[in-house]
Amino acid sequence: MPQRASNRRTYRTRVSRFGAIHRAVAVLGAAGSLACGATPRDYDVVADFPHDTSAYTQGLLWHEGWLYESTGRYGHSELRRVELSSGTVAARHALPAGRFGEGLALLDEKLFQLTWQSQVGYVYDLATLALVDSFTYEGEGWGLTTDGTHLIMSNGTAMLRFLDPDGFRVVREMRVTDNGSPLTSLNELEYVNGELLANIYQSDWIVRVSLETGHVLQWIDLIDLLPRRLRAPATDVLNGIALHQPTGNLLVTGKLWPRVYEIRLR
Numbered sequence: 001m002p003q004r005a006s007n008r009r010t011y012r013t014r015v016s017r018f019g020a021i022h023r024a025v026a027v028l029g030a031a032g033s034l035a036c037g038a039t040p041r042d043y044d045v046v047a048d049f050p051h052d053t054s055a056y057t058q059g060l061l062w063h064e065g066w067l068y069e070s071t072g073r074y075g076h077s078e079l080r081r082v083e084l085s086s087g088t089v090a091a092r093h094a095l096p097a098g099r100f101g102e103g104l105a106l107l108d109e110k111l112f113q114l115t116w117q118s119q120v121g122y123v124y125d126l127a128t129l130a131l132v133d134s135f136t137y138e139g140e141g142w143g144l145t146t147d148g149t150h151l152i153m154s155n156g157t158a159m160l161r162f163l164d165p166d167g168f169r170v171v172r173e174m175r176v177t178d179n180g181s182p183l184t185s186l187n188e189l190e191y192v193n194g195e196l197l198a199n200i201y202q203s204d205w206i207v208r209v210s211l212e213t214g215h216v217l218q219w220i221d222l223i224d225l226l227p228r229r230l231r232a233p234a235t236d237v238l239n240g241i242a243l244h245q246p247t248g249n250l251l252v253t254g255k256l257w258p259r260v261y262e263i264r265l266r
Helices: 002-035
Strands: 043-050 057-063 066-071 078-082 089-094 101-107 110-115 120-125 131-136 144-146 151-154 159-163 170-175 186-192 195-200 205-210 216-221 238-244 249-254 259-265
Touching: 057 186, 057 249, 066 101, 066 110, 078 101, 101 151, 110 144, 151 186, 186 238, 195 238
Parallel strands: 057 101, 057 238, 101 144, 144 186
Antiparallel strands: 043 259, 057 066, 066 078, 078 089, 101 110, 110 120, 120 131, 144 151, 151 159, 159 170, 186 195, 195 205, 205 216, 238 249, 249 259
């Protein structure tokens, strides 16, 4: 399809822009893991579930028995409510064709969704997924989560923004660093027990970040989480972290992945 080919060129441009950084990240990640005493495998797979391979996962969260997912790609971006056990999409809200969906967060019974380069975000009613508001911001939108008071947003740089969820003004900013160097390409975010987990775009690493200092506390290696036998030519990178509150485990997946994995960190 011509539209799909155009989208793919856009993704490749985005990838090439950060390719050199992520090669360096892989090296730093290995060093970070050793510094934190991490083992080569930092997790156990507890369970796995079906995932729609048309879902270009950008944001993921779990709430009261449902998985909520923000998907990307122009003409395909959606907000979804998904049954985890079957992967069935129970409800969805499509974004305009010119909007590329990104990070997703839940606060005060409202879902907040970013877009990539449009500098606009959307607010939805949790129960109905009906659009109730929108907001604007400067720069790109990547990952989004909440500490229960503020929205925490990434934009592809090393900088995190803390937003007031009512007026959407920037309350404060924090630079994420690893061994003193800025760590860029922070993508999907998840707030867990006072700390932040973040996918590093175009890699199989998740970093654990102190929200007091911005320092990386641990590198979590998820290389080969999705077996090669389950990968198709279109299968893309790891992206998507959701805290599964009933167990305290993490639900993780990737863009166009066929599975969602429940993992327990060691």
